[in-house]
Amino acid sequence: MKKVVKFGGSSLASAEQFEKVGAIIRAEESRKYVVPSAPGKRFSGDTKVTDMLYGCYAVAEKGNDFADLLDGIQTRYNEIITGLKLDLSLDKEFEVIYENFKNKAGSDYAASRGEYLNGIIMANYLGYEFIDAAEVIFFDEEGRFDDVRTNEVLSAKLEKIERAVIPGFYGAMPDGSIKTFSRGGSDLTGSIVAKAAKVDVYENWTDVSGFMIADPRIINNPKTIEAITYKELRELSYMGATVLHEDAIFPIRKEGIPINIRNTNAPEDKGTLIVEATCRHPKYTITGIAGKQGFASITIEKAMMNSEVGFCRKVLQVFEDNGISIEHMPSGIDTMTVFVHQSEFEEKEQEVIAGIHQAVQPDSIDLESDLSLIAIVGRGMRAKRGTSGRVFSALAHAHVNVKMIDQGSSELNIVVGVRNHDFENAIRALYDIFVTTRL
Ligand code: ASP
Numbered sequence: 001m002k003k004v005v006k007f008g009g010s011s012l013a014s015a016e017q018f019e020k021v022g023a024i025i026r027a028e029e030s031r032k033y034v035v036p037s038a039p040g041k042r043f044s045g046d047t048k049v050t051d052m053l054y055g056c057y058a059v060a061e062k063g064n065d066f067a068d069l070l071d072g073i074q075t076r077y078n079e080i081i082t083g084l085k086l087d088l089s090l091d092k093e094f095e096v097i098y099e100n101f102k103n104k105a106g107s108d109y110a111a112s113r114g115e116y117l118n119g120i121i122m123a124n125y126l127g128y129e130f131i132d133a134a135e136v137i138f139f140d141e142e143g144r145f146d147d148v149r150t151n152e153v154l155s156a157k158l159e160k161i162e163r164a165v166i167p168g169f170y171g172a173m174p175d176g177s178i179k180t181f182s183r184g185g186s187d188l189t190g191s192i193v194a195k196a197a198k199v200d201v202y203e204n205w206t207d208v209s210g211f212m213i214a215d216p217r218i219i220n221n222p223k224t225i226e227a228i229t230y231k232e233l234r235e236l237s238y239m240g241a242t243v244l245h246e247d248a249i250f251p252i253r254k255e256g257i258p259i260n261i262r263n264t265n266a267p268e269d270k271g272t273l274i275v276e277a278t279c280r281h282p283k284y285t286i287t288g289i290a291g292k293q294g295f296a297s298i299t300i301e302k303a304m305m306n307s308e309v310g311f312c313r314k315v316l317q318v319f320e321d322n323g324i325s326i327e328h329m330p331s332g333i334d335t336m337t338v339f340v341h342q343s344e345f346e347e348k349e350q351e352v353i354a355g356i357h358q359a360v361q362p363d364s365i366d367l368e369s370d371l372s373l374i375a376i377v378g379r380g381m382r383a384k385r386g387t388s389g390r391v392f393s394a395l396a397h398a399h400v401n402v403k404m405i406d407q408g409s410s411e412l413n414i415v416v417g418v419r420n421h422d423f424e425n426a427i428r429a430l431y432d433i434f435v436t437t438r439l
Contacts, residue, residue, distance in 0.1 A: 001030040002199040006168065006190030009040020009048055010207040011264035012118055015083020022125060024205065024267050031203070033158065033193050034165045036122045037186040038114025039076055049076055049114045050169075050183075057110035060101040070098060077117055088124045090117060109178040112170035115186060119167030128163045137171030137192060139179045145171070145188075147251070154196035166193055187245035191259075195251045202252065202259045204244060209263040210272030211236070211243050214289045214431045218424050223435055225288055227273045227280050232287045232377050235413050239290035239375040249274070282380040285387055286434045289427055291374035293420045295327060296342040297404070299366040300356060301335045311360055312336060318355035322348040327373065328406050328415060337404065339417065342369055371403060372423040375415050376430060382411040390433055391416065398422075398429035 007021050025031045038049040056069035074094050081088050097113055116132065123130035136154040138146040150171070158164065168186025173179050181188050187204060194202035211233075212222040228236075230249050237246050243261055252259070253276060262271040305311050312329075315336065319326055328339040345352070353365055381387045388407065391414055395402055404417030418426050 001201075002032055002197060003028070003030045003201045003203055004033045004035060004190055004194040004197060004199050005031045005203045005205060006035040006186060007037060007264065008186070008204075008206040009037040009050070011040075011205050012036055012038075012122075013040045013042045013046075015080045017264065018080060018084055018121075018125060020264050020267075021122075021205070024264065025126060027267075030200070032163050033197055033199070034122060034126065034128060035168045035186060035190045035193055036115060036118045036165065037168050038118050039080065049073060049118075050111050052076070053110045053114050054107060057101055057107050060110075061104055061107075066101060067098070070094065070101070077121065080121055084121075084125055086121070086124050088121065090120070093117060093120070106177065108170065108180045112167075112178045112180050115167035115169045119165050123165040126163075126165065128165045129161050131157065131161070131164050131166045133167050133170050133189065134172040134176075134178060136166065137189065139171055139173050141174055143173070143179060145181070150192060151196050154193065155198070158193075158197045181247075182245075184245040187248035188251070191248045191251040194257050194259075195255050198255075199257060202257055203262055204248075204259055205262045205264045206243065207263065207265060208243065208261075209266055209269035210261045211241065211288065213284070213287070213435055214427055215241070215291075218427050219431050222431065223283075224269075225272050226270070226283065227275060227278050228287055229278065229379060230274065230276055231410075231412060232379060233274055235375055235377045236288045236290045239373070239377075240292045241288065241290040243272075244274075282378060284378075284434050284438060285380045285384050285390075286376050286378035286430075287380065288377050289374065289430050289434075290377070291372055291423060291427060293370075293372040293423055294342045295339050295371040295373055295417070296345045296367065296369045297337050297339050297371055297417070298345075298352070298356075299335055299337045299368070300360070300362045301364045301366070302360065302362040303334055305334050305336070305360075305362075308360075314359040315356055318352055318359055321355065322352055324348060324352065328404065328417070330404050330406050339371070339373065339404065342371075368403070370420040371417050372420050372426075373404075373415055373417055374423070374426055374430070375413050376434075377413045379412060381414070388414055391430065394429040394433040395426055398425050400426045400429065 040048045052073050056066050060066040138149045140146045168189035170180045211225040214222045230253050259274040263269050324344050330337050400422040402416050406415040
């Protein structure tokens with residue numbers, strides 16, 4: 001058994017957190033490859049080291065004195081080193097970083113030092129080999145992640161090394177300069193290492209015990225999802241549920257490597273298992289509920305629209321020409337409705353209306369704003385009759401008016417549109433019927 005273990009910033013924010021991580025790694029022989037993030041927040045209101053690095057570099061780039069800011073960052077690391085009683089000094093590393101900041105090595109380089117330095121500490125603490133991600137993770141000339149080259153170099157390297165620490169979040173461009181993934185990108189590094197090392201499980205350790213069925217800011221103490229498929233996860237993440245970086249499943253989705261989300265502060269919890277497919281029946285009909293606020297809808301009405309070839313295409317072209325992406329598009333016989341992000345739409349509202357008039361000469365165009373979309377997601381819905389019936393009766397009982405319904409033909413999700421002010425009420429009603437009363 002071989003595992004990659006990735007630890008998020010809050011799991012590595014202090015010496016105390018490092019000790020918990022050390023105990024987790026030592027508890028299982030199989031935890032051979034470790035991917036650390038940069039130190040995160042130690043308490044609410046604290047600053048992540050990555051943000052300190054971005055801030056410090058912004059000052060350096062303007063040619064101003066950044067020595068004190070960089071000292072503040074070194075202090076964060078020194079506190080961890082002292083707390084762990086390690087025989088390690090990062091002075092030399094910080095001299096190099098100081099010089100590179102002065103020479104404007106770039107904000108990606110700056111941010112990447114957060115995981116690089118944490119990786120050095122972690123390797124020293126565990127007695128594992130340190131592998132600089134710049135030597136094994138590559139981007140192409142256009143700055144896209146180079147999957148083929150990375151996998152070739154990294155798997156050859158890991159074959160020879162039994163236990164290693166590979167810092168998350170960054171890699172190298174063809175000219176050797178440093179490039180990072182987008183924020184939260186250490187999750188991706190974990191997947192990349194999991195694929196190259198052909199591990200059995202990718203454990204992603206964070207500060208929650210997995211994915212919750214619904215947002216804990218709306219539902220008090222929601223249940224955790226035990227197992228979720230990549231597809232379900234994609235639907236829920238798209239709708240705003242965040243625990244894992246959205247792209248983290250791509251490197252391993254074809255490898256059949258499950259991701260196990262675990263909690264560093266509650267290692268006994270099993271967390272959530274993310275898998276390609278499973279015959280494990282979900283405990284509830286639905287796997288999860290997620291939603292987003294701030295949508296607008298544009299309803300276009302025209303008698304006999306359905307017999308007009310190219311009608312939809314012409315309408316959609318207007319949105320494309322104005323750079324507005326479309327979220328959902330339910331339609332009736334003589335109407336079609338387009339859901340868009342309100343903030344994107346507001347700026348171009350009048351151009352879009354004029355464009356639609358010119359393109360298809362509708363009878364009327366109706367706009368509605370302050371709408372929310374809620375996705376009810378679950379592989380279990382396929383096998384059960386009446387799920388949509390239960391969705392709508394729950395919402396009706398909660399006095400929520402449903403503005404739109406969209407069920408994908410995969411039967412994996414039902415999306416409903418409601419007013420923003422009904423958003424939380426609707427989520428509570430749905431959670432109640434599917435989870436609390438377990439219908
Ligand atoms: N440290 C980086 C960030 O704050 C990357 C990561 O933690 O995954 O976004």
